[in-house]
Amino acid sequence: MTKRPPTALEKMGLNSPMALALHLPSRYEDETELFTIEEALGLGRFHSIQTQGVVIRSQVMFRPRRQLLVTIEDDTASLQLRFLNFYPSQQKQMAVGSHVRVRGEVREGYLGAEMVHPTVRMVTPDSPLPTSLTPVYPASAGISQTIIRKAVLQALRDASLKDSLGEFLPPKLLAEILPTNDWPPLQEAITYLHQPPADANTQSLLERTHPAWRRVQFEELLAQQISLKRAHAIRRERHAPSFEKIKQKSNVAPSIEEGLFKALPFELTGAQARVWSEIGLDLSNTFPMNRLLQGDVGSGKTVIAALAAARAMDHGYQAAIMAPTEILAEQHYLKMKEWFEPLGIKIAWLSGSLKAKEKRLAQEMIEGGDAQLIIGTHALIQDKVSFAKLGLAVIDEQHRFGVRQRLEIQQRVGSELFYCHQLMMSATPIPRTLAMTYYADLDVSVIDELPLGRKPISTKVVKATRRDEVISGLQDWLDKGLQAYWVCPLIEESEVLQLQTAVDSFEQLTLALPHFKVGLVHGRLKGEEKAAVMAAFKANEIQLLVATTVIEVGVDVPNAALMVIEHAERFGYAQIHQLRGRVGRGSADSVCILMYAEPLSLAAKERLQTLRETSDGFVIAERDLSLRGPGELLGAKQSGDAMLRFVDLQRDAWLIELAQVAAERLLTEHGDLVERHLERWLGSRTEFLKA
Numbered sequence: 001m002t003k004r005p006p007t008a009l010e011k012m013g014l015n016s017p018m019a020l021a022l023h024l025p026s027r028y029e030d031e032t033e034l035f036t037i038e039e040a041l042g043l044g045r046f047h048s049i050q051t052q053g054v055v056i057r058s059q060v061m062f063r064p065r066r067q068l069l070v071t072i073e074d075d076t077a078s079l080q081l082r083f084l085n086f087y088p089s090q091q092k093q094m095a096v097g098s099h100v101r102v103r104g105e106v107r108e109g110y111l112g113a114e115m116v117h118p119t120v121r122m123v124t125p126d127s128p129l130p131t132s133l134t135p136v137y138p139a140s141a142g143i144s145q146t147i148i149r150k151a152v153l154q155a156l157r158d159a160s161l162k163d164s165l166g167e168f169l170p171p172k173l174l175a176e177i178l179p180t181n182d183w184p185p186l187q188e189a190i191t192y193l194h195q196p197p198a199d200a201n202t203q204s205l206l207e208r209t210h211p212a213w214r215r216v217q218f219e220e221l222l223a224q225q226i227s228l229k230r231a232h233a234i235r236r237e238r239h240a241p242s243f244e245k246i247k248q249k250s251n252v253a254p255s256i257e258e259g260l261f262k263a264l265p266f267e268l269t270g271a272q273a274r275v276w277s278e279i280g281l282d283l284s285n286t287f288p289m290n291r292l293l294q295g296d297v298g299s300g301k302t303v304i305a306a307l308a309a310a311r312a313m314d315h316g317y318q319a320a321i322m323a324p325t326e327i328l329a330e331q332h333y334l335k336m337k338e339w340f341e342p343l344g345i346k347i348a349w350l351s352g353s354l355k356a357k358e359k360r361l362a363q364e365m366i367e368g369g370d371a372q373l374i375i376g377t378h379a380l381i382q383d384k385v386s387f388a389k390l391g392l393a394v395i396d397e398q399h400r401f402g403v404r405q406r407l408e409i410q411q412r413v414g415s416e417l418f419y420c421h422q423l424m425m426s427a428t429p430i431p432r433t434l435a436m437t438y439y440a441d442l443d444v445s446v447i448d449e450l451p452l453g454r455k456p457i458s459t460k461v462v463k464a465t466r467r468d469e470v471i472s473g474l475q476d477w478l479d480k481g482l483q484a485y486w487v488c489p490l491i492e493e494s495e496v497l498q499l500q501t502a503v504d505s506f507e508q509l510t511l512a513l514p515h516f517k518v519g520l521v522h523g524r525l526k527g528e529e530k531a532a533v534m535a536a537f538k539a540n541e542i543q544l545l546v547a548t549t550v551i552e553v554g555v556d557v558p559n560a561a562l563m564v565i566e567h568a569e570r571f572g573y574a575q576i577h578q579l580r581g582r583v584g585r586g587s588a589d590s591v592c593i594l595m596y597a598e599p600l601s602l603a604a605k606e607r608l609q610t611l612r613e614t615s616d617g618f619v620i621a622e623r624d625l626s627l628r629g630p631g632e633l634l635g636a637k638q639s640g641d642a643m644l645r646f647v648d649l650q651r652d653a654w655l656i657e658l659a660q661v662a663a664e665r666l667l668t669e670h671g672d673l674v675e676r677h678l679e680r681w682l683g684s685r686t687e688f689l690k691a
């Protein structure tokens, strides 16, 4: 068989009758009504109207530019059509004497009433009108609606659809679960959406709340819920090593877990103690843990990760901690060194920026089992790394990994070689709707309490033109013996430019505050240089720290309770929330100043306002979701694979619960139907749902 190049439709993924059937219209045009030209002249102002007539004149004019003018008339009146771009074939079609049906808005032109670039259809005087609304499909450039419509119509007649769209959900189950009985069967619903009758409720079709849409959405969610529940059941059948708490006899050295507890400079908060007992229980199971530890910035998730690692190491297993950025990973590395090295634990560090030789050494340590604790970026899951005996994988800020990376992580730590326990950590709360859909196979623990002594942060929003005032306020602040951060604008397009801006601010502030020591930290500094600046800041040898976003995570200086963020309008919700979490850790009242430059987009304005009004991570995450959509929150933006095509989590949240109940019942009462339903909806996309 020779391979022919894919057609334009195939390139859009429309390569089977089923794919075409599920390619649903984004809107409709009403071509079911025809008006006389006289009526059109009156009714067609400001909205599209359809009329038809015979061509009585057709001429190409060259002034003021080349254009085709066609005049049509019927028994009532005449109308001029104007085409500024046209093909010779069009000109030929609309020759004098031919009949055309046109659709467009009527406006007052230079030579009287006219339609500019109407949609034109060649007809005979008695051509019938369509009886259904005309669908308008999402299409990539260069594909005409006519081609898609034809292909869809043909697909809908395909015999195979009876099978792939036919009803097989038990009527009894549907009757008991669906809220009303006006949701049509799937195949009917799909046909309806492609060809709604002339009198259909177009509003509800557009808003996707029509019963036909509901049925489609319900089925899609049902498939998703089933696959999540199944993943859950499959996980429970896998084996993972059980890590019970080890009680040491009095005359033996304490366990690593006990050693860590003793070395900690603080007591766990109530919330930390609770989540640790939840996680401890998971670790003692013989199937892999799949838990998300959620807690606001500064709530103390790291120590929980360390305790879990200690438990695994007590059983002779390796533990790995992975973070999405080098800086975050490095913070963990430093912290773990501080806690675990005194206990004699061997730690390996692995990141993309290591030299080849260092990397090889680290890999040898990991492979040979010398390294008990392994910390790094997603370099950890690359093929070359193989663990001697991995028992626990901690993934920090997992939503900041890309979808593909998360999939890699899943495949790697979930592979046959080592089903290990997994702990995800995130400071971004997952809104309920998301937790119920994408994360349904995840157990969730929440640290809902900050360590004692944290102060609320008061946030101010200030125009950049008041920079001088801000700097003099800063001076007063430092005069009191307190420290502060100055965060430089994020410039995503250019790291060089970002660095330049930081250097400029550093120089300006050094000049403006001669009695204080100003430090600068940015992403280009080497690890040890960065560490030196941070140490000096921590020791109050530096009073003002000018920084790029490298301080987003992991910095902890209680005496620094003021943060100025330049060009705050360029940061996202989560970034500011994280940054702001650096202050409010000491006894002083904390302040965060969000400086912005005009002009401010509407979204940025709303964002800054929300951030000023609340520091509640949950509220901020919900806002974030409604603004950006779940894809971006989940890190799915790049993949382009919308996981739910027809469901909008905000609009259709109530459907999720319905689908959950239905999924439960289908799995328990009609196990034989489950595969069919999944295949219908997910096909090859099942993999993505697991990420």
Ligand code: ADP
Pocket (backbone or CB within 6 Å): 266, 267, 268, 269, 272, 295, 296, 297, 298, 299, 300, 301, 302, 303, 427, 451, 452, 554, 556
């Ligand atoms: P996050 O949840 O944002 O990762 P961290 O784990 O970095 O937070 O903790 C923030 C700071 O709070 C760290 O300096 C940590 O040592 C400290 N901390 C954690 N738990 C407690 C506690 N129970 N009491 C006091 N300080 C704590």
Ligand code: MG
Pocket (backbone or CB within 6 Å): 301, 302, 553, 554
């Ligand atoms: Mg953290």
